[in-house]
Amino acid sequence: MLSHKKKKLKLETSTDISSIRFRNVTIFIIPIRIQRLRLEHMKKLARRKGFEITDIMSENVTHIVSELKTKNEVLEHVADKLVFTVPSSCEILSMQWFVDCMETESALPVTDKYRLPSERKDEDKNESSTDERNVEKTEYKNAKYACQRSTPFHHPNRKLTDALEVLEKHAEFLTDDQNNARALAFRKATAALKAYPSEIKMMNQVENLKDLKGGQHCKQVIQEILDEGFCSEVERIAGSEWYKVILMFTGVFGCGPVTAKKWFDKGCRSLEDVKKHFVNSLSREQKIGIEYYSDLNTPVRQKEAELIRQIVCDEAVRILPETTVTITGGFSRGKEYGHDVDLLISHPEESKEADLLHKLLNKLKSLNLLLYTSTKENNYSESMYSTTEPRKGHMDHYARCFSVFKLSKSAAAVSDINDVNSENKKNSLDNISKAKQSTEKDISDNALCLNEPIGEQSIRDQQIREQSIRDQPINKSDTTITNCFFARRVDLIFVPASQYPFALLGWTGSRMFIRSIRDYSRKEKNMILTSHGLYDKTTNKLLTAKDEREIFQHLCLEYREPGERNC
Numbered sequence: 001m002l003s004h005k006k007k008k009l010k011l012e013t014s015t016d017i018s019s020i021r022f023r024n025v026t027i028f029i030i031p032i033r034i035q036r037l038r039l040e041h042m043k044k045l046a047r048r049k050g051f052e053i054t055d056i057m058s059e060n061v062t063h064i065v066s067e068l069k070t071k072n073e074v075l076e077h078v079a080d081k082l083v084f085t086v087p088s089s090c091e092i093l094s095m096q097w098f099v100d101c102m103e104t105e106s107a108l109p110v111t112d113k114y115r116l117p118s119e120r121k122d123e124d125k126n127e128s129s130t131d132e133r134n135v136e137k138t139e140y141k142n143a144k145y146a147c148q149r150s151t152p153f154h155h156p157n158r159k160l161t162d163a164l165e166v167l168e169k170h171a172e173f174l175t176d177d178q179n180n181a182r183a184l185a186f187r188k189a190t191a192a193l194k195a196y197p198s199e200i201k202m203m204n205q206v207e208n209l210k211d212l213k214g215g216q217h218c219k220q221v222i223q224e225i226l227d228e229g230f231c232s233e234v235e236r237i238a239g240s241e242w243y244k245v246i247l248m249f250t251g252v253f254g255c256g257p258v259t260a261k262k263w264f265d266k267g268c269r270s271l272e273d274v275k276k277h278f279v280n281s282l283s284r285e286q287k288i289g290i291e292y293y294s295d296l297n298t299p300v301r302q303k304e305a306e307l308i309r310q311i312v313c314d315e316a317v318r319i320l321p322e323t324t325v326t327i328t329g330g331f332s333r334g335k336e337y338g339h340d341v342d343l344l345i346s347h348p349e350e351s352k353e354a355d356l357l358h359k360l361l362n363k364l365k366s367l368n369l370l371l372y373t374s375t376k377e378n379n380y381s382e383s384m385y386s387t388t389e390p391r392k393g394h395m396d397h398y399a400r401c402f403s404v405f406k407l408s409k410s411a412a413a414v415s416d417i418n419d420v421n422s423e424n425k426k427n428s429l430d431n432i433s434k435a436k437q438s439t440e441k442d443i444s445d446n447a448l449c450l451n452e453p454i455g456e457q458s459i460r461d462q463q464i465r466e467q468s469i470r471d472q473p474i475n476k477s478d479t480t481i482t483n484c485f486f487a488r489r490v491d492l493i494f495v496p497a498s499q500y501p502f503a504l505l506g507w508t509g510s511r512m513f514i515r516s517i518r519d520y521s522r523k524e525k526n527m528i529l530t531s532h533g534l535y536d537k538t539t540n541k542l543l544t545a546k547d548e549r550e551i552f553q554h555l556c557l558e559y560r561e562p563g564e565r566n567c
């Protein structure tokens with residue numbers, strides 16, 4: 001039996017010999033303390049990168065890689081299965097060597113830092129020094145609520161959060177209650193990672209993070225990315241036709257996951273298919289969404305947002321002097337790109353803004369600046385705070401218009417030139433791919449997986465959508481290529497002065513931050529926070545605030561600048 005095993009040099013042949021880039025390296029991974037699935041991924045990854053990985057320990061092996069702690073443990077393990085002695089030239093290495101090789105896509109020279117020690121020299125000392133390291137790494141403890149943490153837009157764990165956001169979106173697309181709950185769990189985990197102050201390199205850094213504690217699935221994803229640089233489940237989902245098509249469809253203004261699935265199930269795989277099959281049943285939003293798909297899925301730049309604000313403000317002030325128009329949403333949190341422009345419109349004198357909505361819209365329409373509008377009158381009433389349905393109080397009751405604005409290309413170009421001329425504008429391209437994107441949810445979906453009010457917009461992963469658009473190019477024949485304007489989503493919200501700080505807080509977002517601060521208010525303070533006010537249920541009083549800071553004070557929360565609310 002042994003002799004049969006002996007010197008069985010047959011190597012795993014799933015790697016085509018011609019794809020081996022590192023001819024003097026044959027790796028054997030000790031399959032101990034590595035989950036089977038993870039082991040398979042490691043092998044696949046290595047083979048893809050041109051390494052020869054063998055499944056059988058033989059004299060040909062040049063590098064043994066292991067999660068075991070010492071060389072002796074490794075030798076003990078292989079000795080059971082071998083009749084030959086492991087050649088002294090064979091390197092016995094920690095997993096770090098493997099990870100670094102994968103990351104650099106090269107067969108790194110072996111140095112002592114990669115070699116396993118012969119034995120645990122001083123077990124106790126070793127353990128305690130490991131402990132010390134752990135303490136150092138796990139020093140950071142995140143607060144219970146995301147609104148208590150500082151979450152910058154640029155953070156060092158983008159790779160992890162991008163991956164979890166794919167899983168979140170995937171769950172969201174499935175639309176049933178259970179998956180909605182999963183989506184929320186992914187979102188919370190992502191929020192925890194976004195607030196992590198340094199790059200996560202070891203599992204023990206995340207093990208005790210709030211919102212991640214029970215999340216075995218999330219941890220598995222993180223572990224895999226730390227080990228291998230990618231997560232196979234995420235890759236599989238992001239690469240699947242279903243996900244890519246649903247992602248593309250939900251990029252259509254007015255199309256949520258339910259409609260997207262309906263289109264998919266009817267066999268549609270492109271926007272052309274949708275136009276053909278659903279020509280008579282598309283909503284007004286969806287028609288615009290398809291016609292201007294390319295424009296509406298191109299991130300809005302800060303400069304464009306400012307231009308639109310200026311145009312709206314000029315007209316508003318002409319109608320009602322002293323009207324203020326303020327950019328909120330992602331741009332006010334420091335994002336350089338957004339999916340839309342959120343404008344709060346107000347007037348220093350209470351309720352003066354009340355009839356501005358229609359006058360302003362008429363004016364903008366007469367200037368041919370609006371492609372689409374959907375308006376709603378103000379229907380706010382203080383009685384909503386005493387409602388027994390807690391989430392009802394979270395609805396926004398301001399007069400508002402969700403619109404598609406026509407931004408003149410020449411005006412945008414002039415602003416571009418100014419942009420180039422002004423020296424300190426950072427215009428980093430990779431921000432485009434990092435920019436998030438949201439899309440109007442399909443109202444008919446009513447499947448806002450995270451119990452957001454109907455009409456809430458959900459975050460979309462721009463990077464992946466861009467990829468999906470590239471993968472499934474749409475017929476550009478009737479898109480905006482020939483137009484002299486860019487179609488841009490603009491939200492106009494009309495806010496009375498007394499409620500302004502609450503509106504500003506609510507519309508500055510992020511969505512997750514607002515969810516969290518509302519949760520916190522309810523659970524920790526017995527208060528209902530909305531975009532209109534703060535209601536103390538203990539005293540049955542509506543609290544006023546002159547600015548955002550005062551709202552945080554009422555809630556006994558440390559103030560967070562908008563730039564810290566990017567959870």
Ligand code: CTP
Nearest residue numbers: 329330338339340438455456457507509510511
């Ligand atoms: N919001 C809201 N009611 C809506 C839509 C949005 O209160 N019907 C609030 C949300 O709380 C969100 C903020 O407005 O935090 C901005 O929403 P949105 O434009 O969707 O997201 P941004 O954070 O601005 O991201 P993006 O840059 O992609 O636009």
Ligand code: MN
Nearest residue numbers: 329330340342
């Ligand atoms: Mn926005």
Ligand code: MN
Nearest residue numbers: 329340342491
């Ligand atoms: Mn918006």
